[in-house]
Amino acid sequence: MAKAQITFKDIDITVTVPIGVRVIEISDKVGSGIVYGCREGDCGTCLMKVEEGWDNLSTPSVIEDKILRDNAAGKHHRLACQAQVLGDVIVSPA
Template sequence: MTTAKLTFTDVALTVNVPSGTRIIEISEKIGSGITYGCREGECGTCMTHVIEGAEFLSEASALETRVLKENLAGRHDRLACQCQVLGGAVKVRPG
């Protein structure tokens, strides 16, 4: 199984995660400050800023793209409940 390194800068912690893991799953386990509401990609509460490694993340779905646009997200923002880490090293912080 492929693994990736996921760093949460708000708690200064890096963890190894299996490929395909959603950012919100690990955030909950380690106590990062990424908050969430629906976990379905509808509310935009879990917006997360990707500092490094955006190329190692899953493509944004049409739903995620719409919600990010509605919430005036920046170019490097993603929804932690929708975004999967696929490999490499990714660094994020609550958005």
């Protein structure tokens, strides 16, 4: 199984994860400050900043793109419940 590394900048932890795992699943396990409400991409509470590796995340879905716009999210922001890790990435709470 292919693996990638995800670094949570707020707690300075890097973990190796299987490709395709959602950021929120790992964030929850390691105790990062990325919070969440619904895990379905509807509420926007899990907004995170992608510090490095933007291209190493799955493409935002139509629903995620709408929530990002509705929350006036910046250029390098994603929803942790929707973004799947495809390669090495560094993230932090928004």
